[in-house]
Amino acid sequence: MKPISVLIVDDSAFMRKLIKDFLSEDPRITVLDTARNGQEAIEKTIRLKPDVVTMDVEMPVLNGIEAVRGIMNSYPVPIIMLSSTTKAGAENTILAMEAGAIDVIAKPSGAISLDLHKVKKLLIEKVIASSKAKITSLKGSCEKQDLKVKLEPIRSNNLSKLVLIGTSTGGPRALQEVITKLPADLHVPVVVVQHMPAGFTKSLANRLDSLSRVRVKEAEHKEPLENGTVYIAPGGYHLRLNEKMGRPIITLDKERPIGGHRPAVNVLFSSAAKLKNYQKIAVIMTGMGSDGTLGIIDLKESAETIVITEAEESCIVYGMPKAAVLTKKVDEVVHLESIAGTIQNYL
Template sequence: MKKMIKVLIVDDSAFMRKLITDILSNEENIEVIGTARNGEDCLTKLKTLKPDVITMDVEMPVMNGLDALKEVMALYKLPVIMLSSTTKEGASNTILAMQYGAVDFITKPSGAISLDLHKVKDEIVTKVLQSSKANITNLVKPLQTQKMSYNRRVFNSKNELDARSKVLQKPLVCIGTSTGGPRALQHVLTRLPNQFPAPILIVQHMPAGFTKSLAKRLDSICHIEVKEAENGELLKNGVAYIAPGGYHLKLKEIGTSVAIQIDESEIRNGHRPSVDVMFESVSHLSSFRKIAVIMTGMGSDGAKGLVELKKSGNTTAITESEQTSVVYGMPKVAAETNLVDEVADVDKIADVILKYIGM
């Protein structure tokens, strides 16, 4: 007999609570054990209820979802899925929720009261199921939220930087991640020093409207520049380019430069952007030494692309360890290819990247 996953639904709308309850109650191994109308009510209910997963609306009166999330993580350490609108403020709050420890989020199709919530029915069910298995330990660890100071030697002149880059055959870092990814990216990118001598490409599974907020958040706390990738821009060292939600990130050589291509070609592995698509595009570049990193996430995206990268030669592969992955899916499947060079805890991945870069 399958273990029942017990869910607490938190939303200020009675209508939304009913819709979410109906969606989840139709699943044979999910049981809705209670509902709450705001964050304060949620904390009261948690004194007696013991859910396996909480779905939490972001915008609520009395106590909003962000404040409630912080309390839930501090007191109960439970997996929380945030439900958010696609407004600019909603996207920004969702990125904050990932920082505070939410496992994942779901975008409401049409605002706070979404009559068409059935459009994301499968996503709600899937994320509740996978969140019940998430590694919460890493979500309650404090994150670096300010720029770090470094003892590492940093390049002080353009000539020195250029000379070093030639020795290293123009390194390129490409990172793929999904569930738990925003926190993992924060762990890694905040530990990279300024004048980092390589471009960084990032695919984080996220819908349109959220990747720009993620990039802005990371840019504010990193020494390197972090931005949402734009079609046609040339790769620059020390810049991390995040694929826009809803678009694949590819590369195209233009003379001695490399330009980013953003397109809406076929969805791969259920995702656009897809890590496989990015890796496969990078594999066609012969003039770069590639460092491929696969971190926390459900599914297998990135593994096939890693195979293509390794076939092209001059590729070092790094995966996040099972111990720190919020969901040990993508790194596990990548490791099963037997092509991974190094496995590291998330807070050590930046050091491993720097080692292979030569810093």
């Protein structure tokens, strides 16, 4: 099997060497070259045609955002952002993901062996997973195809409704596609788990809020859900829904990661399954792995739930939606462009 080829882009010689050393330790990966700025990154991507690019955000000549745009326009390839968790770093990372980057890793905070070890493991995992990503879908080259799974329709009822969304790799761009299409008078709350490191989810929420007609915010502990608001689970915390005085309340905790994730989609979905007097609309979009699958089973067994998954045609990584479909508990499989409309159909 041919090794996964990687181009490393960073203006710091120390970081270029560190990332190269990390990746070179895995026999499945080969480092083709390094680049010191965004302009070099574009030129070397076109010439070397790597399978994956790791990209710094803040660089001279051309920054990471401009480099991502240039690469996506000339030779689309999976790009992983390596960014500091400063406010500016996080905001620029979200813009780079909007431009086409599919994942993010927080840069090591210092030369602490434990910190570096965690980053090495994560970096290798994400490079391998990203090498399988379908980047052509970012340019809209796939045909839209909606597949309706004929299940017994949920009967009309007077239950309050709740929308739950889970996503991972490629998720920020998918969330933008869905959330910006929701109407200003949305009469339900929406709760989102996006796999993302601590420090980035607030910038994601702020960016989505600036683009959307609904209110979007990072979720807070003990916050009651309000209609017309989208709540993004903060990175590093599980988000659970509990009922208090007949109203759903957000609780955040730092219990152990589930399936390697915190926040985890399974945690959100399984907690929502315990809410009585609510009809849930659960959505699984692009992402590697199978997070959300056990939660879907809990939701379907406990209460009236509609499950929608993103179609393979539009997924950057068809992992989480595929695992959900295999449960045979999915009601609709739809192209990303149709998810917002499908949610509204059930409201």
